Amino acid sequence: MKTITIDPITRLEGHGKITIFLNEQGDVENAYLQIPELRGFEKFSEGRRAEDMPQITSRICGVCPVAHHFAATKALDAAFHVDPPANAKKLRELLYCGYIIYDHILHFYFLGGPDFVVGPEAPAAKRNILGVIEKTGVDVAKDVIKHRAYGQRITAILGGKATHPVCGLPGGVSKGLSKDEVKEIKDMVASCNTFAKFTLNLFDDIVLKNKAYVDMIRSDPYILKTYNMGLVDKHNKVNFYDGLIRVTDQEGNQLEKFEGKDYTKHIAERVEEWSYMKYPYLKSIGWQGLSDGKKSGIYRVGPLGRLNASDGMATPQAEKEYKRMFDTLGGKPVNSTLAFHWARLIELLYATERAKELIEDADITSTHIRNPVGTPGEGIGVVEAARGTLIHHYHLDKNGLIVKANMIVATTNNAGAITMSVRDAAKGVIKKGQVNDGLLNKVEMAFRAYDPCFGCATHTLPGGLPMTVNIYNHQKKLYRTFSQP
Amino acid sequence: MKTIVLGIGNPILQDDGVGLHVIDALRQRMNNPMVTIETASTGGMNLLDMIRGYEKVILIDAVKQNDSKPGEVKRFLLSDFHTVHSSNPHDVSLSEALHLAKQLGEKHLPSKIILIGITVNNIYEFGEHLSSEVASAVPTAVALVLEELKNT
Numbered sequence: 001m002k003t004i005t006i007d008p009i010t011r012l013e014g015h016g017k018i019t020i021f022l023n024e025q026g027d028v029e030n031a032y033l034q035i036p037e038l039r040g041f042e043k044f045s046e047g048r049r050a051e052d053m054p055q056i057t058s059r060i061c062g063v064c065p066v067a068h069h070f071a072a073t074k075a076l077d078a079a080f081h082v083d084p085p086a087n088a089k090k091l092r093e094l095l096y097c098g099y100i101i102y103d104h105i106l107h108f109y110f111l112g113g114p115d116f117v118v119g120p121e122a123p124a125a126k127r128n129i130l131g132v133i134e135k136t137g138v139d140v141a142k143d144v145i146k147h148r149a150y151g152q153r154i155t156a157i158l159g160g161k162a163t164h165p166v167c168g169l170p171g172g173v174s175k176g177l178s179k180d181e182v183k184e185i186k187d188m189v190a191s192c193n194t195f196a197k198f199t200l201n202l203f204d205d206i207v208l209k210n211k212a213y214v215d216m217i218r219s220d221p222y223i224l225k226t227y228n229m230g231l232v233d234k235h236n237k238v239n240f241y242d243g244l245i246r247v248t249d250q251e252g253n254q255l256e257k258f259e260g261k262d263y264t265k266h267i268a269e270r271v272e273e274w275s276y277m278k279y280p281y282l283k284s285i286g287w288q289g290l291s292d293g294k295k296s297g298i299y300r301v302g303p304l305g306r307l308n309a310s311d312g313m314a315t316p317q318a319e320k321e322y323k324r325m326f327d328t329l330g331g332k333p334v335n336s337t338l339a340f341h342w343a344r345l346i347e348l349l350y351a352t353e354r355a356k357e358l359i360e361d362a363d364i365t366s367t368h369i370r371n372p373v374g375t376p377g378e379g380i381g382v383v384e385a386a387r388g389t390l391i392h393h394y395h396l397d398k399n400g401l402i403v404k405a406n407m408i409v410a411t412t413n414n415a416g417a418i419t420m421s422v423r424d425a426a427k428g429v430i431k432k433g434q435v436n437d438g439l440l441n442k443v444e445m446a447f448r449a450y451d452p453c454f455g456c457a458t459h460t461l462p463g464g465l466p467m468t469v470n471i472y473n474h475q476k477k478l479y480r481t482f483s484q485p
Numbered sequence: 486m487k488t489i490v491l492g493i494g495n496p497i498l499q500d501d502g503v504g505l506h507v508i509d510a511l512r513q514r515m516n517n518p519m520v521t522i523e524t525a526s527t528g529g530m531n532l533l534d535m536i537r538g539y540e541k542v543i544l545i546d547a548v549k550q551n552d553s554k555p556g557e558v559k560r561f562l563l564s565d566f567h568t569v570h571s572s573n574p575h576d577v578s579l580s581e582a583l584h585l586a587k588q589l590g591e592k593h594l595p596s597k598i599i600l601i602g603i604t605v606n607n608i609y610e611f612g613e614h615l616s617s618e619v620a621s622a623v624p625t626a627v628a629l630v631l632e633e634l635k636n637t
Binding site: 040043059110133149 | 495496497526527530531534577581584585588589590609610611612
């Protein structure tokens with residue numbers, strides 16, 4: 001019998017770590033980003049009252065509580081066989097727009113944007129919101145803070161509570177809107193729309209008019225030709241809250257389109273012996289290891305995945321920007337990882353326009369916001385979290401208690417693609433054992449574009465997500481270590 | 486001095502939620518209308534919104550330190566922490582958020598921020614209960630907060 005021993009350093013665990021393996025020539029053989037996995041969710045959920053799941057799951061992640069709240073609520077609609085009233089769906093989607101507004105603003109100005117606004121070569125200490133202020137001025141920063149707070153305020157009004165909403169119930173929502181609240185939201189949404197347009201202009205001025213940045217966006221280490229996935233409405237336009245899951249191929253053609261409830265027929269999860277991470281892939285294509293191209297079932301989700309997987313945006317201003325992005329970057333699909341940043345801003349604009357449509361809807365103050373539930377069973381809920389497709393799946397017993405729960409979160413959907421992007425970025429900066437300057441920056445830029453969430457002990461002090469890159473030689477001996485506080 | 490005691494933590498990640506457990510215990514021990522007691526399961530920018538307008542802030546949170554055993558209680562000042570990143574890759578650290586607010590000319594920022602940190606053990610597995618070492622540190626942390634409040 002053949003025994004396979006796994007070398008401890010090839011089995012990855014821990015967090016905030018990137019491990020790079022070199023071959024005999026000193027070039028990159030493989031590179032992995034290690035994301036800590038939270039364990040025991042299924043066991044934790046067993047026996048709980050199903051209606052508690054929207055509250056419980058919104059605590060899973062400090063980054064996307066709203067997305068978990070509504071994936072859970074929609075799974076409960078299905079599990080209790082109830083279709084919410086039209087206005088409950090509108091209120092949920094409006095709240096969702098508020099979440100996309102604050103989440104995308106935060107990412108662009110605080111996290112991903114600094115790489116461009118301050119510059120990829122700038123020292124890490126400058127590549128943050130403070131560096132952005134230095135470059136753009138205090139007035140822009142005040143607008144950033146104001147509109148991020150508006151997004152939060154919209155979710156607080158509709159959700160009953162800031163950050164962690166408490167409004168979602170099977171069959172509807174617990175809270176409607178008053179005339180005063182409608183007025184307040186209308187004003188905030190109008191201001192957010194102006195700010196979204198301003199931000200796209202800023203992106204034009206700082207990124208698109210700078211040839212070096214455009215070259216970097218188009219450069220090989222940041223190109224990945226995977227399938228793309230996202231929720232679309234009946235016209236194949238991007239939708240965050242509802243619709244069918246659509247997958248397009250490397251030419252932009254539709255591969256498949258299916259209801260969320262059928263996800264297990266289309267998506268499988270690969271477990272590799274060297275990692276605790278699961279890598280989802282398309283069943284119809286199959287698993288070919290961590291590779292891109294038509295034969296590999298790996299796909300991308302999130303802003304760029306969604307725009308690639310759709311035929312456009314459902315609102316006029318965003319649709320115009322959608323066309324402009326694809327025209328500028330050479331048609332559909334766009335395979336440049338760094339284009340995630342641009343796609344994110346187009347989605348921000350869409351969220352403000354969609355919020356305007358919803359808040360101006362004549363029936364938005366209707367008090368018919370909940371339908372009675374039926375008998376409990378099995379339910380699956382799918383939404384687009386800011387960072388990609390999120391799936392919740394529950395089995396309930398006859399008393400409405402959870403028997404089994406499963407989730408596929410956005411960052412897991414992107415796991416294969418993120419790992420490949422990190423590897424390719426590392427290949428670009430390590431040649432024959434020589435590590436070029438800017439290793440940390442370049443590698444960090446590759447995964448930051450996806451806006452991943454690394455598990456959710458969100459605030460444990462000292463609050464550091466120290467980045468460590470360990471490079472091992474072909475004998476699996478530690479060769480060099482780079483870290484950033 | 487207008488004061489807020491803010492317990493931070495994730496209620497379903499075992500020891501990560503210790504700040505919330507300390508607040509529960511504290512509420513049974515004190516009833517001072519001058520002191521606001523709150524909990525939060527969030528980071529940088531949202532915390533900034535919560536502490537704006539207070540002069541003194543006492544934060545209670547889980548601390549992960551390589552050289553400490555679980556269940557140790559320590560007092561820190563915010564300036565003891567130097568970090569570029571937040572522990573959450575989608576947010577800024579509280580220090581960064583405060584720095585930003587100062588840069589923007591925000592006038593109602595706390596003059597004193599104290600952290601009561603409890604070193605923790607298990608924060609990667611779902612659960613509502615604290616490990617025994619961390620649970621036994623809760624009364625110590627409560628006493629430290631009460632002591633801190635005497636000076637306000």
